[in-house]
Amino acid sequence: MKLVTAIIKPFKLDEVKEALETYGITGMTVSEVSGYGRQRGHSEVYRGAEYTVDFVPKIRLEAVVEDLDAASVVDVIVKTAQTGRIGDGKVWVVPIDDIVRVRTGERGEGAI
């Protein structure tokens, strides 16, 4: 099993979610996060005083998937979340040792 984590632009969330559902992913966890990469932040002006805002709002989307699906899921996310402009985000994959469905106590792939 793999944990796929994606950092994407907030307005892309609905599209990515739909694409993942279409692919067949049955669940995901989403959080509002802030961060920056090579694009850095942006600047804002209040009453003439300029501020740089380093941390840009992003969405972190996480889904645990079967090994066979990981590459395809990454492709779906990248294809959907891509705008081609700076700040599109990142996707990474890490292995998972075990997973348990809390309601039934099922373990492993059956619990995904």
Added chain:
Amino acid sequence: MTLTSLAMAAPPTPNSGDTAWVLAAAALVLFMTPGLALFYGGMVRTKSVLNMMMMSFISMGTIGVVWLLWGYSEAFGADSSGGWIGNPFDHFGLHGVLTATYGTIPGPAFVAFQVVFAIIAVALVSGAIADRAKFTTWTVFTVVWATIVYFPAAHWVFAFNKFAANTGGWIANGGFFLHGHGAYDFAGGTAIHINAGAAGLALALVLGKRLGFGRDPMRPHNITLVMIGAGILWFGWFGFNAGSALSAGPLAAGVWVNTLGATAAAMLGWLVVERLRDGHFTSLGAASGVVAGLVAITPACATVTPIGSLIVGVVAGAVCALAVGLKFKLGFDDSLDVVGVHLVGGLIGTLLIGLLASKGSPNGSGTQEGLFYGGGFLQLGVQAGAAFFVLIFSFVVTYIIGWLLHKTMGFRVDEQDEAEGVDQTEHAETAYDFGNLFSGSRIGHRPDHPIRTTNKEEVDA
């Protein structure tokens, strides 16, 4: 005793139209204080929103009580000191006011209209000390400052001879060094805005800068609130200025139009400066320009022509837009620009009367004209004298009050509380519940035939 002065003062029956307008205007002006709470509250960070709003709100509590007890009497009671202060015991508890008639309105209508001015004057000061004041000390300050600084200033400026009492204040009636020439301050450029601005500067100096001032970005957390607040202030300000006619007629109507003109021009003035200097029209700039224009036209609304009001507005908008940057250069933390907007705007309005006062104004043919209308330097000198006297008086006395409170009760929260946020430490509340991730999203359709083929199990979720 005042009963004799009351009997002399006015016709026996109030005019119902005038009374209705003044009562409605008083309610409009009261609404400005919650408007100010929104205007200020949106400009601070999420950790001190409620404290910022409460500093305005508490003024409705403390000053509302103090006004009925001794405030009204101190501002408008019989004056035996030659224009400096009314006798606080004369109308203590509004004794003798309920049945009186002042001008064409009942005594209590005048009391109502004036208390809402006192409330907002005090609330305005709080913008200078955002994020760091002890709430208890601020609450005590509101009472002490109103009693020692605002009520006397209101007496000087708003108490006309033979209106509520035989002898009124020196600025309105040309006493002291004014030699018989009263200053024009229709609705409180000196008593309220210069006064609150100078007091804000004094408190900002007593309390010192916020942790991280000039280093941390202290961005306004919600400019939507700021714009709603500015809208409410503009709405209420029609009561503030046009209500100050204390009658429902041509004077009030003319003042209403001037209040619109100056405010509109000030918004444009501020925005043009921002566009040229920073490259953008900002919404905070539009809201701030509105307030700067309202402040500047407050003293001038009765004594300038509609064209004059546009000039007052555009000058105030442009100059205040530049003035709000001063705190970074001079190094004082007037957090929400009480000095840059209220002190500077109040001075602009009060002084421009000396140039622009005209017989073509709502005040009409009795007006002493300003320099540009052939009236010479007389009125300009009077305006400057009144403005700078109030400025210095307010700054010095407020500094002393603030310093004494700081040395006794402590005016500033400790560093850890300030870093954590005064909403939690002073009020045990937070403005926003950050527990909910999303407010909702589009309802998606689950596909009948997923592309993925490894799915072994139907999920009942």
